[in-house]
Amino acid sequence: MKIKLEIKRLPHGANLPFPSYASEGAAGMDVVSAEDVILQPMQRYPVKTGFAVAIPNGYEIQVRARSGLALKHGIACPNAPGTIDSDYRGEVKILLINLGNEAFEIKRGDRIAQLILASVTQAVFCEVTDLDDTQRGHNGFGSTGI
Ligand SMILES: O=c1ccn([C@H]2C[C@H](O)[C@@H](COP(=O)(O)OP(=O)(O)OP(=O)(O)O)O2)c(=O)[nH]1
Numbered sequence: 592m593k594i595k596l597e598i599k600r601l602p603h604g605a606n607l608p609f610p611s612y613a614s615e616g617a618a619g620m621d622v623v624s625a626e627d628v629i630l631q632p633m634q635r636y637p638v639k640t641g642f643a644v645a646i647p648n649g650y651e652i653q654v655r656a657r658s659g660l661a662l663k664h665g666i667a668c669p670n671a672p673g674t675i676d677s678d679y680r681g682e683v684k685i686l687l688i689n690l691g692n693e694a695f696e697i698k699r700g701d702r703i704a705q706l707i708l709a710s711v712t713q714a715v716f717c718e719v720t721d722l723d724d725t726q727r728g729h730n731g732f733g734s735t736g737i
């Protein structure tokens with residue numbers, strides 16, 4: 592089953608493909624840049640996509656790096672995974688960082704990241720004075736060994 596997502600093209604997104612799955616079973620929709628950018632080593636930049644979306648209640652979009660760009664050029668999402676809230680109506684931007692040693696050139700239309708539609712359950716805190724006992728208790732951060 593596929594969830595319908597409303598998408599609005601912005602003027603600078605003219606003629607660009609909307610995010611799409613590169614294979615039948617892909618988890619992420621590849622998203623393309625709406626601008627030419629040169630990302631210097633260690634530089635962060637919010638890359639324009641040229642569209643805005645209205646995500647249904649109960650869902651979010653996660654922005655994740657593309658593994659190929661990460662492996663070959665060190666292109667990562669510093670906020671990984673980026674979060675697009677269901678009530679956000681602004682332009683979707685892809686926050687990238689160049690962790691490589693060389694400048695990385697992005698051309699308008701290049702696939703720069705992938706978008707994953709994911710369900711979200713909101714929580715409400717309910718304060719208590721004591722939590723139930725468990726075998727793990729306070730042990731964490733490698734307490735079970737490597
Ligand atoms: O990679 C991203 C991450 C966020 N956003 C947009 C959509 C998201 O709904 C909004 C806020 O993101 P987030 O909650 O991660 O950032 P914040 O620093 O908490 O900002 P805010 O105070 O606006 O929630 O910014 C993007 O376009 N791309």
Ligand SMILES: [Mg+2]
Pocket residue numbers: none
């Ligand atoms: Mg926030």
